[in-house]
Amino acid sequence: MQASRLPRYVDICVIPILNLLTALFVAGIIIAIIGENPFTALSVMLKGAFVYKGGLGYTLFYTTNFIFTGLAVAVAFHAMLFNIGGEGQAAMGGLGIGLVALSLGGILPVLVVIALAILGSALFGAIWGFIPGYLQAKRGSHIVITTIMFNFIASAIMVWLLAGMLMAPNQMSPETISFQNGVMLWQFHDILNRLGFDIGRSPLNLSFVLALICCFLVWLLIWRTHLGYRIRATGFSPKASTYAGYQPETIIIITMAISGALAGMMAVNEILGVQHRVILNFTSGYGFTGIAVALMGRNHPLGIIFASLLFGALFQGGAELDFEFQTITRDMVVMIQGLIILFSGALAYMFNPMLEKLFLNEERLKEPNND
Template sequence: MSVPYGKLPAWVDFGLIPLINLVVAFLVAGLVVLAVGESPLRAAALLVEGAFGYGEGIGYTLYYATNFIFTGLAVAMAFHGGLFNIGGEGQAYVAGIGVALPCLWLDQYVPWFVTFPFAILGAALMGAVWAMIPGWLQAKRGSHIVITTIMFNFIASSLMVYLLVDVLKPAGSMAPQTRTFVEGGRLPKLDWLLGAFGLDIGGAPFNLSFLLALIAAFVVWVIIWRTRLGYEIRTMGHSPKAARYAGIRENRIIIITMMLSGALAGMMALNPIMGDQHRMQLDFVSGAGFVGIAVALMGRSHPAGIIPAAILFGMLYQGGAEISFEMPEISRDMIVIIQGLVILFAGALENMFRPAITSLFATLGAARPGTAKPAE
């Protein structure tokens, strides 16, 4: 997307500004903790210790981060094309069908590594198709992508309730969920990865989809910055008029960009369905599609920034659970407030400090020797 202010060094744009936003968010969150009579420093220590202080906590942090990497990449892909895909939640939800059906059909006959490619394809395809419809509506009918993707979140929720209650639920079961998959539909844990560092992940569902998320991040980087399609997407995002003048077909790029975004969001469903629950349940996405918006903004829509931003939000989820357990005065609702503050400063107020920082660097640049304007 186009940059609204003067150009800054990359380390400032991608490092310093997100860091300042994060620090301010935690300072404000500290005031919230102080207001309920607890120590902000103790809460911060519990947050970090709960997320990174032991093997199982790290496992849960990376499990949550896996969801946010996928959804953050999905939002970033749309951002580069000048689109705001706010429907990652619904796209990931519908993509659960593409994961569950291969598992239900194959888990009793083949090992997981045979089922896994079919589940990846199913998740990506279902997410892409669900995102293609709002993309087509904007490209062909002029419907605003934000409105249609929000509406499709609700449609996806209703569709999944119907499928899980009336179609996919096993006979005689009262719970709105599929049957539990056997070994052929379960992803192996990555306990060996943390075990190499002497860490035991315990019951954490940290699984193979984390590596898939890292591969997806690399593929997104290749597509956006190393292919003709990526150039066309970025050109459309910077200036639709310039893209049209250059002969880039606007309708085609809108639809393709939304399909790629939906496919990335859809692959998020692999993590909870095959890696944790081993069945498809209601609300398995749990807000990850919306968190992906803040992850993409904090990561500046670049895979190298999205990965640490996703780990940060994984830390907030896992460490927040530790805080609510150790400090009863800070309820789970308070943790949601703290997470919301981070999203607020990383998202809605992302440019709050940018004008001042841009002016500061412009002043410093003008003050350097040899940069002064020569006398006429």
């Protein structure tokens, strides 16, 4: 990352918004080129994401996924590690939930099974992050390549298990049998229904609360604990942290395990919250979206919540596009996601020279007045 001479609020507010607007502007041009009105598309998406009954619930449901995968990418980023393996770690997390729920369901009390299943998702995700972390730290293999490969390996393992020994009998699709009754996280519309409110059906469930707790814990970890300090020090300068006696190797391994655990917990939302059985490809690219989320959210939990909300709205609003337009589908959202990664990730500093001119000149003008 380049050191910026810009005022802090420009760095953390103006630049992300400018990047986002650029991405949306380009998306708008593309929509116009294929012959639709970008503003109509935008209003359809906004209505779908927030206005229609249940829309907000779906938006927050997707938000939950992105908070988990976004946090995973962000934690690794703090140690200057690029974890592209969220997809595979989430898939393994789903496997962890499945193994716990299917083997212990009916034996232990339901609440214990749920708690163990959540731990299972974190543990399996952590293992899938730990191995690339170990290979990077001890064997020098590049984390980006290893995590890409681990995505494919995880996907092959899932196909092998779900179409093989874990496949539900008398079933054509590759999925497990449903979990024992009650092994699930409650959905908000059920809870609120009992209290007398009707918010419309949506898959939003208690995982959302879990995600927010994880945000707080990550903030605590990164900025308020010694481990977090060491993670940031390792990211800032591995040499200096070696000199300080921090053993960057160990930090890399621990960071990747934490990152993997967070990604793995995305499965809690999808599997424990909605499916109540393990299905194939439930990760549907959310692991990759986590990269966009972390980039937009500047690796800070608060930023990640906002960025996740944005992507949640994009995903839910994108689903609405399918109904309203013949030519625009939710693939539009994939494209917008690509543009956001391009403009707020790869081209994050494109506007810096321009803004520096703008703001630094202004400050120079201000200074004499203050005297």
